[in-house]
Amino acid sequence: VAEAMAARKRQIHEIYISLDTQAQRVTDIIEKSKIRHIPVKRLPLQQIQSLAGRDAHQGVAARVSPYPILSLNELVSHVMSRSTRPFFLLIDHVVDPHNLGALLRTALCVNVDGVIIPKDRSANPSPVVSKTSAGALEHIPLAQVANLVYAISELKKIGTWLIGLDKNGSQSLFGSDLTGSIGIVIGGEESGIRPLVKKNCDFLAFIPQSGPVSSLNASVAGGVAMYETFRQRYK
Numbered sequence: 001v002a003e004a005m006a007a008r009k010r011q012i013h014e015i016y017i018s019l020d021t022q023a024q025r026v027t028d029i030i031e032k033s034k035i036r037h038i039p040v041k042r043l044p045l046q047q048i049q050s051l052a053g054r055d056a057h058q059g060v061a062a063r064v065s066p067y068p069i070l071s072l073n074e075l076v077s078h079v080m081s082r083s084t085r086p087f088f089l090l091i092d093h094v095v096d097p098h099n100l101g102a103l104l105r106t107a108l109c110v111n112v113d114g115v116i117i118p119k120d121r122s123a124n125p126s127p128v129v130s131k132t133s134a135g136a137l138e139h140i141p142l143a144q145v146a147n148l149v150y151a152i153s154e155l156k157k158i159g160t161w162l163i164g165l166d167k168n169g170s171q172s173l174f175g176s177d178l179t180g181s182i183g184i185v186i187g188g189e190e191s192g193i194r195p196l197v198k199k200n201c202d203f204l205a206f207i208p209q210s211g212p213v214s215s216l217n218a219s220v221a222g223g224v225a226m227y228e229t230f231r232q233r234y235k
Contacts, residue, residue, distance in 0.1 A: 017041070018045045090116045092194060152200045
């Protein structure tokens with residue numbers, strides 16, 4: 001809720017706070033709500049749980065407008081107006097909202113300029129994703145597309161190199177040049193990047209590893225790739 005207020009991307013209709021919640025961060029939310037004339041209601045804990053639809057919450061909820069999803073053209077225009085060497089993250093059919101949230105949290109930390117996800121067979125930017133991302137979803141520009149291959153072709157037109165993460169890739173991620181205009185493509189939890197998406201990447205890179213486990217979790221692999229990109233670009 002605090003990050004949604006800070007990002008100012010959504011309209012916040014009303015904020016609900018548990019009667020027994022007195023944390024300083026909640027006090028800050030109340031003060032900012034007064035400044036912006038957002039109604040605040042104190043409710044019993046059980047009502048907060050009912051509104052949130054879950055027991056795992058911090059005693060604060062908000063009724064807000066839907067998340068403002070961008071079109072691909074809007075995202076590209078936004079990114080190109082701000083960066084000379086854009087850094088995109090493309091997430092191919094990650095269906096677990098917790099994995100999507102974790103990826104978005106890392107993306108915000110490493111200055112990813114924009115995130116692209118498919119409209120179908122993918123976790124949507126839901127309240128669970130926002131919470132798992134620790135509010136990062138509220139800040140990061142995100143586009144949903146009908147066809148990820150089309151999105152890749154459009155990114156190539158603006159000089160972006162697309163690098164797919166694949167354990168059978170042709171080169172190590174750590175030996176790849178990630179300093180220019182790039183898009184990192186992360187595959188889904190079960191089967192990784194789909195064949196046609198993989199075919200349209202400029203190259204496939206693997207993350208070196210040892211031990212008996214054959215692959216990394218999608219959000220962990222994405223985190224490694226994003227931080228290696230961040231290291232190369234800002235060392």
